[in-house]
Amino acid sequence: MKHLSLILERNRTALYPDVTGGTAAEGFPVKQKMKGKRVNLLGLLSFFVILGFLLIVYLGADILTGTLYFNYHHFVKKLQNSITPIEHSEHFMISAFLDHRVDRAIRVISIIRRDSLQPLYCIYHHYYSDYQVVTAEVEIHSDHFGFPFGAADVLCRGPSTQNASHVAVSTNTSISYSMDFLPVRNRVPTETFQYNFTICISSLFRNYNNALQFAQTMEMYKLVGVQHVVIYNTSCGPDLEKLLQHYQREGILEIVSWPVDQFLTPSAGWNSQKHPGDLHYYGQLVTLNECVYRHMYQSRYVLLNDIDEIIMPYKHANLPLMMQGLQQKQKNVGVFLIENHIFPKTQFEESHKYRRPEWRNIPGVNIMEHIYREPQRPHIINPTKLIVNPRYVLQTSVHSTLKSLGEVYRVPFNVCHIIHVRVALQGRLSKEQLLVDSRVWDFEDQLVPNVDRALQSAGFNLYDHSSFTQATVLE
Numbered sequence: 290m291k292h293l294s295l296i297l298e299r300n301r302t303a304l305y306p307d308v309t310g311g312t313a314a315e316g317f318p319v320k321q322k323m324k325g326k327r328v329n330l331l332g333l334l335s336f337f338v339i340l341g342f343l344l345i346v347y348l349g350a351d352i353l354t355g356t357l358y359f360n361y362h363h364f365v366k367k368l369q370n371s372i373t374p375i376e377h378s379e380h381f382m383i384s385a386f387l388d389h390r391v392d393r394a395i396r397v398i399s400i401i402r403r404d405s406l407q408p409l410y411c412i413y414h415h416y417y418s419d420y421q422v423v424t425a426e427v428e429i430h431s432d433h434f435g436f437p438f439g440a441a442d443v444l445c446r447g448p449s450t451q452n453a454s455h456v457a458v459s460t461n462t463s464i465s466y467s468m469d470f471l472p473v474r475n476r477v478p479t480e481t482f483q484y485n486f487t488i489c490i491s492s493l494f495r496n497y498n499n500a501l502q503f504a505q506t507m508e509m510y511k512l513v514g515v516q517h518v519v520i521y522n523t524s525c526g527p528d529l530e531k532l533l534q535h536y537q538r539e540g541i542l543e544i545v546s547w548p549v550d551q552f553l554t555p556s557a558g559w560n561s562q563k564h565p566g567d568l569h570y571y572g573q574l575v576t577l578n579e580c581v582y583r584h585m586y587q588s589r590y591v592l593l594n595d596i597d598e599i600i601m602p603y604k605h606a607n608l609p610l611m612m613q614g615l616q617q618k619q620k621n622v623g624v625f626l627i628e629n630h631i632f633p634k635t636q637f638e639e640s641h642k643y644r645r646p647e648w649r650n651i652p653g654v655n656i657m658e659h660i661y662r663e664p665q666r667p668h669i670i671n672p673t674k675l676i677v678n679p680r681y682v683l684q685t686s687v688h689s690t691l692k693s694l695g696e697v698y699r700v701p702f703n704v705c706h707i708i709h710v711r712v713a714l715q716g717r718l719s720k721e722q723l724l725v726d727s728r729v730w731d732f733e734d735q736l737v738p739n740v741d742r743a744l745q746s747a748g749f750n751l752y753d754h755s756s757f758t759q760a761t762v763l764e
């Protein structure tokens with residue numbers, strides 16, 4: 290009970306000065322003074338009375354509901370990690386959800402070392418009630434791109450899983466108190482959602498510092514109706530960090546700490562030959578699945594795309610109108626595929642009307658300058674990203690779901706596609722061979738001032754041009 294002794298320690302230092310009439314500056318001469326002074330016996334007594342009182346005030350509710358031990362555990366877990374090693378194995382558990390669609394089994398999103406499979410057990414219970422132990426079913430997702438570790442679901446099926454509050458995945462059927470239990474989420478399904486549109490952005494890593502593009506993208510998303518953005522953060526650059534903190538303060542952004550590099554050597558790409566490592570792309574598949582389950586009863590729709598991509602409605606003013614239109618015609622669709630289109634960051638719009646001095650010192654790409662889209666390549670199917678109804682998704686990959694309920698619908702390019710400003714894919718094409726697509730300009734009236742405001746709130750000085758460097762513009 291590390292937590293308890295901590296509180297004891299804190300109370301002791303707070304209380305002794307009162308008890309002895311001394312001051313904090315005297316340090317701890319308490320023991321000496323107490324010797325032979327009966328009045329201090331009274332002091333000691335009142336110390337314990339007050340301590341008892343404070344304990345009841347602090348922890349009373351927890352003691353009454355029997356959640357003290359578990360809150361302690363989760364308190365510590367929160368301070369630690371979203372990634373928990375499974376003892377005596379090379380595997381990891383991430384988070385646990387009740388799956389109302391699959392026999393109310395408990396699904397533990399996990400990272401499994403594919404060549405080291407061993408029997409695993411689920412140990413679950415409802416607060417202080419009896420523990421249940423069942424053999425776990427491990428489903429490794431079919432997309433692992435050849436890396437040794439893969440995203441997986443550990444399924445716990447057994448009596449009264451629907452009542453479980455906590456679960457642990459273990460290599461052993463016996464229970465030990467050092468075991469890490471995860472809280473079971475999604476225990477109560479709802480039909481009303483806190484958000485209509487949530488974006489899940491997987492694993493931000495290394496020194497990613499594309500601040501201007503991020504601010505523009507976030508403001509663009511707000512204008513098309515997104516209420517909530519979730520980013521899994523391994524690490525990032527200093528300017529992006531300022532913006533992350535700004536949007537977190539604002540309330541639209543939720544940061545999930547994702548220190549996967551402390552446990553594994555993540556690959557910086559999807560190709561295990563080119564980018565060797567333990568796990569595909571900083572655990573992208575794990576975070577996407579975690580995010581879908583985390584928002585199953587929080588968000589009507591979840592968008593799964595990268596940090597530099599905007600899922601943009603072209604026929605409707607915003608995402609709510611678009612999804613209403615699509616869903617009216619496609620009643621049983623749970624997965625909408627959105628085509629990705631590349632806007633090379635090396636081709637600039639010629640009037641330079643958006644090359645604003647205010648943005649000169651902000652590192653990153655200015656998406657408003659890049660309105661040239663690469664044409665469709667013959668015989669090549671464009672990769673897609675996803676808008677999903679999370680309640681229809683069992684397992685997802687990056688470009689499509691792996692297991693889902695309902696139907697899958699490929700949204701026509703002219704209704705919606707992704708604006709993805711990045712290095713060219715068809716680098717040989719001249720500007721004349723690219724297509725003009727200036728959809729973001731439609732939002733300029735609000736977008737430009739909103740971006741300025743966000744940058745300033747994040748702590749950037751837009752009007753100091755003394756440190757202007759050409760390099761930031763050319764990036």
Ligand SMILES: *[C@@H]1O[C@H](CO)[C@@H](O)[C@H](O)[C@H]1NC(C)=O
Pocket residue numbers: 448449452
């Ligand atoms: C779940 O908990 C409720 C309330 O405590 C109880 O009535 C019910 O029997 C439990 N169900 C199972 C399957 O244990």
Ligand SMILES: *[C@@H]1O[C@H](CO)[C@@H](O)[C@H](O)[C@H]1NC(C)=O
Pocket residue numbers: 377460461462463
């Ligand atoms: C399970 O734990 C018990 C008690 O700690 C131990 O004796 C046993 O060897 C363990 N079994 C496995 C398979 O690790």
Ligand SMILES: *[C@@H]1O[C@H](CO)[C@@H](O)[C@H](O)[C@H]1NC(C)=O
Pocket residue numbers: 483484485516609
């Ligand atoms: C979500 O959409 C519904 C109906 O389309 C609307 O009533 C509700 O206010 C929206 N919720 C949010 C958080 O915007």
Ligand SMILES: *[C@@H]1O[C@H](CO)[C@@H](O)[C@H](O)[C@H]1NC(C)=O
Pocket residue numbers: 522523524525530533534544
């Ligand atoms: C992102 O992660 C890095 C590395 O752990 C950390 O230094 C930074 O503060 C995190 N940013 C936010 C906004 O949480």
